[in-house]
Amino acid sequence: MxxxxxxxxxxxxxxxxxxxxxxxxxxxxxxxxxxIIFIDLAIAQIAVLGVILPQQLGWPEGGWETQAAASAAALAGAFLLYSFERFWPRQQEALIGISFVLAASGGLLMSAS
Missing domain, CATH: 1.20.5 (Single alpha-helices involved in coiled-coils or other helix-helix interfaces)
Incomplete structure (x- = not known):
């Protein structure tokens, strides 16, 4: 050793x-x-929503429920961004940026309440 x-x-x-x-x-x-530079930041910000939401619902902090919610939110965000690429390829960058801003704003609003 x-x-x-x-x-x-x-x-x-x-x-x-x-x-x-x-x-x-x-x-x-x-x-x-x-x-596509900001796609990872947008997915991470959406995953943060998955961490904040269980806290707002009174679930135990740091439990497996919170981890599952964060993982589910990240996968849902990845699917959402994939659908942007598939259906609106020309507007993809703008939609990724909007998703990032909406997730960040939603996280701030949920944390403030």
């Missing part, structure tokens, strides 16, 4: 970082290939 590294503390965040890295490399390549 290495006396300088406590793997019981460093191990779980390291594994979580590898998991995030494995998913974000693919997303990043797709974003750069398509030239």
């Amino acid at each position: 290495n006396p300088f590294v406590d793997w019981s503390i460093v191990g779980p965040p390291f594994l979580a970082g590898l998991l995030v890295l494995s998913t974000h490399v693919l997303l990043g390549r797709e974003v750069l290939q398509r030239g």
